[in-house]
Amino acid sequence: MTDIQQHIFDYITEEYVRQLLPPKYFWHYTRVLDQREDALLETLTDQQRDLFEAYQMAQFDRDNLERQALFRATWAMAHELLCP
Numbered sequence: 001m002t003d004i005q006q007h008i009f010d011y012i013t014e015e016y017v018r019q020l021l022p023p024k025y026f027w028h029y030t031r032v033l034d035q036r037e038d039a040l041l042e043t044l045t046d047q048q049r050d051l052f053e054a055y056q057m058a059q060f061d062r063d064n065l066e067r068q069a070l071f072r073a074t075w076a077m078a079h080e081l082l083c084p
Contacts, residue, residue: 001072009071 001009018026041049 001068005072005075009068012071013067 041052044052
């Protein structure tokens, strides 16, 4: 992505996206996920915890790449529609 695209992407993901999510469901599932993660972490050894944290980071990175791809596809489509 170009620098301007990265800035717009960062702004959208950090400031705008959560405004579009249904707050009731977003916060409900956030709480459920936090509770389940806490329960899981209590059962893990230190080595398993490190492995789980590495898994979470890899999953976050993959999900972020998918969000960036969706943003770039939307950007390209908007460009095609607005600049024929």
